[in-house]
Amino acid sequence: MSRSRxxxxxxxxxxxxxxxxxxILSGGSKDPVTIYAPQVQVNVDPAWPEVSxxxxxxxxxxxxxxxxxxxxxxxxxxxxxxxxxVTWAQTSTDLVEDTLMRAFEDSxxxxxxxxxxxxxxxxxxxxxxxxxxxxxxxxxxxPAATIELNAxxxxxxxxxxxxxxxxxxxxxxxxxxxGDVTSAFQTALQAMTDEMVGWTLQQGQADxxxxxxxxxxxxxx
Numbered sequence: 001m002s003r004s005r006x007x008x009x010x011x012x013x014x015x016x017x018x019x020x021x022x023x024i025l026s027g028g029s030k031d032p033v034t035i036y037a038p039q040v041q042v043n044v045d046p047a048w049p050e051v052s053x054x055x056x057x058x059x060x061x062x063x064x065x066x067x068x069x070x071x072x073x074x075x076x077x078x079x080x081x082x083x084x085x086v087t088w089a090q091t092s093t094d095l096v097e098d099t100l101m102r103a104f105e106d107s108x109x110x111x112x113x114x115x116x117x118x119x120x121x122x123x124x125x126x127x128x129x130x131x132x133x134x135x136x137x138x139x140x141x142x143p144a145a146t147i148e149l150n151a152x153x154x155x156x157x158x159x160x161x162x163x164x165x166x167x168x169x170x171x172x173x174x175x176x177x178x179g180d181v182t183s184a185f186q187t188a189l190q191a192m193t194d195e196m197v198g199w200t201l202q203q204g205q206a207d208x209x210x211x212x213x214x215x216x217x218x219x220x221x
Contacts, residue, residue, distance in 0.1 A: 054114075058125055080134070153207075171191070
């Protein structure tokens with residue numbers, strides 16, 4: 001069973017400025033803003049390989065509407081709005097990057113993992129594009145917390161794409177209440193993180209072993 005936690009903080013004005021200008025929020029409102037901060041802990045699968053190579057995480061990319069602390073909701077396929085009076089503690093790119101960093105570090109399966117900006121020398125780079133992070137009704141009465149990411153594992157020496165995969169998780173909320181929706185987001189993020197960490201370790205190890213077994217052809221004298 002996951003030991004994941006969901007932290008909620010309430011502040012009388014915090015991050016209101018970051019949300020100003022969004023049509024679903026009333027301008028100049030002094031109402032409290034509830035801040036949701038999902039915290040996930042990696043569920044280590046014994047089948048994951050223990051690797052000897054190092055990994056860097058590139059800063060995730062996302063469209064401007066997605067890369068925001070606002071909690072997006074899609075009431076209809078052609079509509080995208082945000083919940084009023086609530087926000088994430090981080091932008092989506094920071095949330096995903098921090099979650100993946102902690103998961104790799106806590107997995108105990110890799111000797112070195114760092115953010116790309118640190119400049120450490122690594123064998124592989126994980127590049128992530130956040131396509132969706134939204135509450136999607138999908139024609140139903142209750143929404144599903146939907147997270148869609150595309151990940152590319154790149155061999156840093158030659159910038160070769162080792163593997164590429166799109167991850168999609170949709171977790172049905174128990175009700176339309178924002179608290180239930182954010183709880184569903186945490187469950188989806190937990191599943192997404194576990195799957196992506198396992199995939200990265202397996203794909204990187206397969207490539208690493210293939211490279212090690214490839215004979216080096218030397219020119220004849």
